[in-house]
Structure formats: structure tokens, C-alpha cells
Amino acid sequence: MKREQSEQLYKQALEHIVGGVNSPSRSFKAVGGGAPVFMNKAKGAYFWDVDGNQYIDYLAAYGPIITGHAHPHITKAIQTAAENGTLYGTPTELEITLAKMLKQAIPSMDKVRFVNSGTEAVMTTIRVARAYTGRTKIIKFAGCYHGHSDLVLVAAGSGPSTLGIPDSAGIPNTIAQEVITVPFNDINALKQALERWGEETAAVMIEPIVGNFGMVMPREGYLEQLCQLTRQYGALVIYDEVISAFRFHYGGAQTYGAFPSAEAIEPDLTAMGKIIGGGLPIGAYGGRKHIMEQVAPLGPAYQAGTMAGNPASISAGIACLEVLKQPGTYEHLDRLGAMLEAGIEAASKLAGIPMTVNRICGALSTHFCDHPVTNYEEAKDTDGEQFAQFFRLMLNQGINLAPSKFEAWFLTTEHTVQDVERTIHAAEASLKEIAR
Numbered sequence: 001m002k003r004e005q006s007e008q009l010y011k012q013a014l015e016h017i018v019g020g021v022n023s024p025s026r027s028f029k030a031v032g033g034g035a036p037v038f039m040n041k042a043k044g045a046y047f048w049d050v051d052g053n054q055y056i057d058y059l060a061a062y063g064p065i066i067t068g069h070a071h072p073h074i075t076k077a078i079q080t081a082a083e084n085g086t087l088y089g090t091p092t093e094l095e096i097t098l099a100k101m102l103k104q105a106i107p108s109m110d111k112v113r114f115v116n117s118g119t120e121a122v123m124t125t126i127r128v129a130r131a132y133t134g135r136t137k138i139i140k141f142a143g144c145y146h147g148h149s150d151l152v153l154v155a156a157g158s159g160p161s162t163l164g165i166p167d168s169a170g171i172p173n174t175i176a177q178e179v180i181t182v183p184f185n186d187i188n189a190l191k192q193a194l195e196r197w198g199e200e201t202a203a204v205m206i207e208p209i210v211g212n213f214g215m216v217m218p219r220e221g222y223l224e225q226l227c228q229l230t231r232q233y234g235a236l237v238i239y240d241e242v243i244s245a246f247r248f249h250y251g252g253a254q255t256y257g258a259f260p261s262a263e264a265i266e267p268d269l270t271a272m273g274k275i276i277g278g279g280l281p282i283g284a285y286g287g288r289k290h291i292m293e294q295v296a297p298l299g300p301a302y303q304a305g306t307m308a309g310n311p312a313s314i315s316a317g318i319a320c321l322e323v324l325k326q327p328g329t330y331e332h333l334d335r336l337g338a339m340l341e342a343g344i345e346a347a348s349k350l351a352g353i354p355m356t357v358n359r360i361c362g363a364l365s366t367h368f369c370d371h372p373v374t375n376y377e378e379a380k381d382t383d384g385e386q387f388a389q390f391f392r393l394m395l396n397q398g399i400n401l402a403p404s405k406f407e408a409w410f411l412t413t414e415h416t417v418q419d420v421e422r423t424i425h426a427a428e429a430s431l432k433e434i435a436r
Ligand code: PLP
Pocket: 062, 116, 117, 118, 119, 120, 122, 145, 146, 147, 148, 207, 211, 212, 240, 241, 242, 243, 273, 274
């Protein structure tokens, strides 16, 4: 597969855009480097690059594109919004409509506020939790990504209850000292952290179903225990549902049928993004009324946004949820997900390349290892070189995956059985090649 135009454009991009990309995850650094593919058209489950090559897309723009690219219902909603003016700086009825839809699907949110990205949503939930509790520390989980604001770009120390160290230059140690990182799925580690820091902790922040070191479910009872322990110390539970909201069913991870009691795992605050904007920039956060009333103009926690709740993003979000609400949507995603999972597992066995596939509905992750992946350490302990080889072999057969061993594959409502069959054939050929 020739990609000369992409290579040319990458050279130009490097001259004008830092690193040639507008988000580091788009670079091919984690898969051996070189020019990323420059796409110029996307429709349904497919991408076309500037050299005219076609790809089946499993990146789904890192998650938002669950109804496929350029879905007609969403496109129409965006067109209408554009004709009516894209930004007012005043309230609109559309915002009420989307807020009501979110609240209906995720009842732990009495009140919602729209922002422009997942990063902003998460960042603000932390501010609100700090304002509400009058405390400063945050406990988070190794490998969970919560956007790029200072507090959540802090890595684990060497033990479960150590204070954090910055994950990025430009974050002062004083900020990192406010963050404690513990391993996911290890309730004792959280217990120890709370015993030591609980009285100073404003919130425990978690991806209730992880999407950032592969797709990882919490162990049975883990979220229940987490909520109970956190509240014992008077701290708030924040769920980062930026990936998980509307991913596995019409609702959040917190209302997903896989958990026996939605009440027992209910968070105090929830952050969302991605899917709820139907492919346009969005974020939202929400929670119980008495907590959300901390937010300006009602309360002392300030948060604002020129673009927040703009009619284009909100219209796309409403349209996207309308599509997802159609009967059979998640059954389709689950069916294709199961097919893909089985096909990849069979291909890995056939080639003799050990792989662990984690799947939840239409989202799955492929790990080159012979052990389960239930936390970040296990996700790191996988063969990155084999993944890089797999990624490139798949790309050259027209299958577009995310260029990182930690990222998930996302199916969309537009993928077909034929697309999945083609993908499985490509995986068989790729794994056979890796085994040579
Ligand atoms: N939270 C989670 C769980 C995410 O996966 C991401 C992005 O991938 C974010 C927050 C940040 O969202 P955004 O990139 O919209 O700022």
C-alpha cells in the first residue's frame, strides 16, 4: 500500500505543527515512528487517505464516532445548526434537551453543565469536589487517563500509597503532591491510601470501566467497595465516563446491567465527553443537586466557557443519542464485537502468538501476552513490538487501529459482518506473518 502523499504531508506538518500532529496519540511514535496516515474522507465505517487507500476504521476518533462517520441524521442536525448560527453566547432550548436526555439515562446527575472537552469536564469535577469538601487531595488509579489537566497527569509512585510525581514537564511538584495513585482493581491498595490520606481527600476519581489501558472491567464488588470506603472518609466519588458513557448501552457504566446494583455504585459526580457530542467538541459534568450548586453562578466554584453548550455540538449530541436509542443498536455492536473477539482469538491460537482479548460490547482491546489484563501493570507487561508489527500489517491491509498497544478498538453501528470478516482475515494474515 503506497502512502507517498501522507509522507509528503507529514514533512510539511512537521514544519508547521509541533510534532506534526495536534494530539500526541495521533503520532506513530509508539509503533516505531514514521508518517501517520493523513485521511481526507470518512463515511460510515470507512476512511480514505490522501493517497486514495480505503480503510475499515476501528479508531472511531478515539471513541466519539460510535454511529460511524458522517451519519446522515447527525450531519443533518449539524447543517441545521450551522444555518441557524453556530454560537450565540446565550442559553438555548437545545441545551435543555440534551441535559434532559443525559439525566434520564444517568440518574445520578440531578444537574448538568456542558463544557468543550473531556479534559475540562474532569478538571471541573475535581474543582467542584474540592469546593464542596474543603479538601485538596485526589486519589486516582494507575493507567486511567483523565485528560491533560495538571492534577490528573500525575503518575504512580513506587508503592500503592505514595504521593505522585508529575507525568509531564510543567507540572509543579506541589501539585503532584496533591495526587495519590493506586493500582486499579486492588481494593486493599485503596484502603491503605484512604487510611493514610482519607481525611485530606476531596475525591476518588476512577474510570468505572477502564478504556485507557485496554478495556478492563472492575472486579466483582470493586466499585461497591470503592464507593463505600470513599464515603466513609467523607470524600466524593467521581466517575470519569468520558469513554464509557453510552458506549456499552444507552446509559453510563454506572447504569450498565453488568453491575448488580446501580445504587451501590452511584457516584457523586460524573464527567462525560466523546459520544455525547456526536463527533463535535463537547464535555459535560453532572451530579447531585447539592454538590452541583457549588458551581457559579449559584456557588463559589467558578467554571465558564465561550464555546460551552454551542448549538452545533449540542445538536450533534442530541442526534447521536437519538440514533443510539434505536432498538437493536447495542445488540448489533455486541454481536459484531463477539465475532471480532472470537476471530482474533482463533487467529492468535492458529498462529501460536499468545493474545488476551478484553471486550465489552462493541469495544475491545488486544494485548500481546499470555496472562489476563486487569490492571495497568499487566497491560504494560505485554509485547509492544509485536503490537507495533501487528498495527502496521493491519494498516497495510486497510484496517485502521489506534497506534498504541493501550488503546481500544471501537466498533460503530455502521460496521457490518463483512467488515468484521475482512478484519479477521487480515488479523490471521498479520499474526501468521509475526509468527514467521
Ligand atoms: N477521560 C477519559 C477517560 C478519556 O479517555 C479522555 C480522552 O481520551 C479524557 C478524559 C479527555 O477527553 P478530551 O480528549 O476530550 O479532553
